[in-house]
Amino acid sequence: MSRTERHRLSSLHDVELAGLAASGDRQAFGELVRRHGSAVRSLLRRMGVSAAEADDLAQDAFIAAFESIAEFRGEGAFGGWVKKIAARACIRRVQKDRQLRARLEAAELQEPAVLADPGRRMDLDEALKGLAEGERLCVSLCYGAGLSHAEAAEALNLPLGTVKSHVKRGLDRLKARLAPEGDTLEGRRGNG
Template sequence: MRTDPDLAADAARGSDTAFAELVRRHQARVRGMSRRLTGSASDGDDIAQATFLTAWQKIATYAGGTFSAWICMICYREFLQVRRRQRPEIELDETAEIIPFDRSVPDAGDKLDLSRALAKLPEAQRICVTLCVAAGLSHREAAEATGWPLGTIKSHVNRGVAALRKHLAADQVA
């Protein structure tokens, strides 16, 4: 079985089949990561597709190391680009009446699952838990992908995992 660096080198020389094998090996991880980052299957799939398109275009820049960390770094950057484009400009109407909305009351038939629990985490914790726990990157690889300090990654992962455990245990989710 050929290694990821060997396949990447062949793909950099133009081998479609080598790149297709890399996609086959890593698509589940990238897709899962992007879906967890966005909280949406369709948005996540769009980001995963953009990730592999970017990876194909930049395969010659892969300089070794774990291919999964390299592809997850691209996925995270694609997520950031999409998020930046989606941030709407909000104009506040000073005369508008504020109507309180209680989001804490769940619908009767709702079940809490991991996706919902992840969505309740602060964004930085959700990103770090997704990168390190769901995508399987090391803390160091997640720090490289995000540009955040290693200690920040570790604390966000620890706090995020603890919050998930607490939240899921409180709702008796297995």
């Protein structure tokens, strides 16, 4: 792609790029991948997937998004739309792991990972690592991918109450870890 063409594409809005992609312009779609790739990969890593697997899943999600780009009407953000596709693809992979599935269903029995220094203030990625698998997955789905509790329950094929329980406990633990000593989450910057 020429520098001029790339400059032209980089000046377009996501909805315009999606329109071009819908007419078969793969370079326009490439610009969308450039803009939203990092966010999608980060979300998948936050859901508990390894970096390499997250990249594979993110690639598959973008290919699936290109195949169904005509369904994107620009009513919501393109990034949010792709994140949902990626999150659902991640869940499908999780469903194949029977042991993980059993742990997700056992909401009340889950114990979070032990932290070396529970009183230390940490960033979101670090704090998420301290959650139990189910909590981490449900919190990421609901607050990272923008799924409602009901949508997350349907996608995970779990009872709504189990998902709500995971989210509640996950949020409580995140709050404690992100702002451990009466500090607030407001004003936190530079989360990686």
